[in-house]
Every structure is written in C-alpha cells, then in structure tokens.
Amino acid sequence: MPDTETFGHEPVDSNGTQRCVRCWTKGQEYDDEYGDSRRYPPSKVRWPCTSAIVLGLARRP
Structure with missing residues (x-):
C-alpha cells in the first residue's frame, strides 16, 4: 500500500x-429543505470505493 493520506x-x-x-456509514442526521431532521440510510459501498481507487x-x- 502506498504511503499516502487515506482520508x-x-x-x-x-x-x-x-x-x-x-x-459505509450507519446513517447520518441532516435537516431537509423544510428544517425537518432526517437520517440518511446506511451506505452499501464495498471495498474498494471509487475514492480509494482514485x-x-x-x-x-
């Protein structure tokens, strides 16, 4: 593995x-355009993600 920042x-x-x-998050809270609190669903991103390849x-x- 190269010696670079993984972010x-x-x-x-x-x-x-x-x-x-x-x-891969377990869901993050955010406020929608109306100010209501919502949660993003968990991501299903498998390794390697696009960012890891780039x-x-x-x-x-």
Whole structure:
C-alpha cells in the first residue's frame, strides 16, 4: 500500500464483506429543505470505493 493520506477510506470487515469505513456509514442526521431532521440510510459501498481507487489506495477490481 502506498504511503499516502487515506482520508478515512480504509477497508473494514462487515459480516464477511469488505466495505469502505468512510463511505459505509450507519446513517447520518441532516435537516431537509423544510428544517425537518432526517437520517440518511446506511451506505452499501464495498471495498474498494471509487475514492480509494482514485487516491491509489486500491487497484480497480
């Protein structure tokens, strides 16, 4: 692995599936255009994510 900044894009095991720890969130709160509090659904991004490929952290599958 190259000695570069990962910006949080690193592999993590999730029930036997490799996911990007930065892209794989458990849901984040946000306010919609009406000011109501909502949650983003969890991401299903598998490793390597596009950012990891662009940063040179992983090869394109």
